[in-house]
Amino acid sequence: MHIPLSEAIDRYKREPGAHGNAYDWYRRSAQRGNGVSIHGHTIPAMKVGRQWMVEESDLDAALAAMSEARALLVRRTADYDQRILHPGTVRIEGGGYRVSDAFHFLWNDMDRARQRSDGCWICNRCWTVATEEHDGEECHRCRDWSPCGTACTLSRIRCRTCGASQAA
Structure with missing residues (x-):
């Protein structure tokens, strides 16, 4: 239907974690690409008379996916609070972490x-902030233009509390 x-859009905006774009933004998006993005899910939109319409089942699927993603975010945040790390790059409420x-x-x-701040390294064993050693050589971009933003000079990460250490 x-x-x-x-x-x-009203239904979407009532969902926790919904982005706050104005209705006009969604209408223009429908005009440009015959669809609107609901939390990263593109829903086809069509003009019926003078009004933009979407399929309710498509909206329901996007809202369900959004709810699942929100539940995963809450679970990952709770895991992190209990010092349970998941491999790779993980989003948590307010930010995220990357295990190395x-x-x-x-x-x-x-x-x-x-x-x-771009963030900090945390020891997986004792959960204290680690120190960084920057003895590496600067990349071409850092030498000649502006910072690359990848901490290219980072050579070692060290925990002063428990003695853990790793090359970057």
Whole structure:
């Protein structure tokens, strides 16, 4: 069954974690690409008379996927709070972490957005902030232009509390 795009967006905005774009943004998106993005899921939109419409089942599927992603985020955050790490790069509420052998790199989205901090390395054994050694050579971009943003000079990560260490 088709429902008006405005109703679909109202339903989406009532969901926890929904992004706050204005209705006009979604309408323009429908005009440009015959679809709207609901939390990363593209829903086809069609114009019926003078009104944009979407298929309700498509909206329901996108909202269900959004709910599943939110539940996973809550579970991963609870796991992290209990010091349970998952391999790879993992999103948690407010940021995320990336596991690398004996350490994990933790970041906060707000600190990154405000350019206060890119994050820090945390020891997987004792959960204290690790120190970084920067004895590596700068990359071509850092030498000649601006910082590359990848910590290219990072050579070693070391935990002063438990003595864990790894080459970067």
